[in-house]
Amino acid sequence: MMKKDSLKGIYPALLTPFKNDHVNASVLQELIEYNIEKGVSGFYVGGSTAEAFMLSDTERKQVYAIAADAAGGRVNLIAHIGCISTAQAIQFAKTAKALGYQAISAIAPFYYKFSFEQIKKYYFDIVDAVDMPMIIYNFPNFSGVNLSVEQVSEFFCDPRFIGIKHTSNDFFALEQFKTSFPDKLVFNGFDEMLMSGLAMGADGGIGSTYNFMAEKFIAIQNLMKEKKFDEALAIQREANRIIKALCKVGVMEGEKEVLCQMGFDFGTARAPFSVLTDDQKKFIKENITDRL
Numbered sequence: 001m002m003k004k005d006s007l008k009g010i011y012p013a014l015l016t017p018f019k020n021d022h023v024n025a026s027v028l029q030e031l032i033e034y035n036i037e038k039g040v041s042g043f044y045v046g047g048s049t050a051e052a053f054m055l056s057d058t059e060r061k062q063v064y065a066i067a068a069d070a071a072g073g074r075v076n077l078i079a080h081i082g083c084i085s086t087a088q089a090i091q092f093a094k095t096a097k098a099l100g101y102q103a104i105s106a107i108a109p110f111y112y113k114f115s116f117e118q119i120k121k122y123y124f125d126i127v128d129a130v131d132m133p134m135i136i137y138n139f140p141n142f143s144g145v146n147l148s149v150e151q152v153s154e155f156f157c158d159p160r161f162i163g164i165k166h167t168s169n170d171f172f173a174l175e176q177f178k179t180s181f182p183d184k185l186v187f188n189g190f191d192e193m194l195m196s197g198l199a200m201g202a203d204g205g206i207g208s209t210y211n212f213m214a215e216k217f218i219a220i221q222n223l224m225k226e227k228k229f230d231e232a233l234a235i236q237r238e239a240n241r242i243i244k245a246l247c248k249v250g251v252m253e254g255e256k257e258v259l260c261q262m263g264f265d266f267g268t269a270r271a272p273f274s275v276l277t278d279d280q281k282k283f284i285k286e287n288i289t290d291r292l
Contacts, residue, residue: 008203009041010217012210013049018267025066032070038214042076049208054270061095068099082106093130105135108145127160139167149176156181175200192243195236198224245287249280261289
């Protein structure tokens with residue numbers, strides 16, 4: 001089993017660029033290189049930020065392969081392989097293993113309101129089928145599944161489960177995950193709350209706005225380690241100003257437009273996401289891109 005400490009840090013949850021409704025491999029490679037130069041610890045590939053549930057199986061595997069090729073073993077790669085279907089998730093996990101990913105991660109199966117026993121079996125079936133470290137993805141707002149400390153303990157007693165990505169403003173739960181299981185990784189999910197998550201013991205963060213401003217989140221983590229809280233808060237406030245602006249136009253759509261304005265031909269998000277108006281693009285330029 002790999003050393004879990006080597007996975008700590010800041011991970012952009014990669015967006016997926018499209019051109020003529022196909023994955024734009026060269027632009028994704030450019031973004032990965034751009035962020036490696038900034039000093040990220042690695043990438044979270046194929047998550048909700050990647051529009052994973054709007055990609056075909058072939059496209060998801062293509063994204064895993066592009067990221068692995070672009071990273072070239074220089075940084076860590078975590079493949080989000082979550083699906084409603086266990087069999088489908090296992091196939092994605094096998095792809096990630098073949099490509100040399102360091103770990104896999106999965107959202108709990110959603111929509112059908114599965115029982116905890118069914119969710120538990122889903123995760124164990126995956127790790128039984130693919131010998132890779134698993135990071136649970138706890139995202140109650142979107143998945144409808146809110147894993148408690150007691151439930152997570154049923155995974156963490158198995159060394160194959162090395163951590164959790166906690167996308168929630170329940171920092172008591174985050175603190176309890178880390179306090180109860182100090183040898184497990186805990187990643188903060190919400191970008192606008194990274195400082196709070198770190199203060200409660202998170203080992204790092206995985207976030208979507210990290211795609212274009214990872215340096216801010218790297219700085220926040222470094223300043224928190226140095227106990228320079230006022231300086232960390234100032235950067236978090238600036239990041240949050242940007243996130244607030246994104247929320248006015250749509251986060252997924254807005255993030256892609258920021259990257260386009262930065263010179264990355266990311267295209268637009270897939271329908272039913274919106275196509276931004278010229279006024280919205282101007283708003284992004286004036287309030288985000290020109291002020292990065």
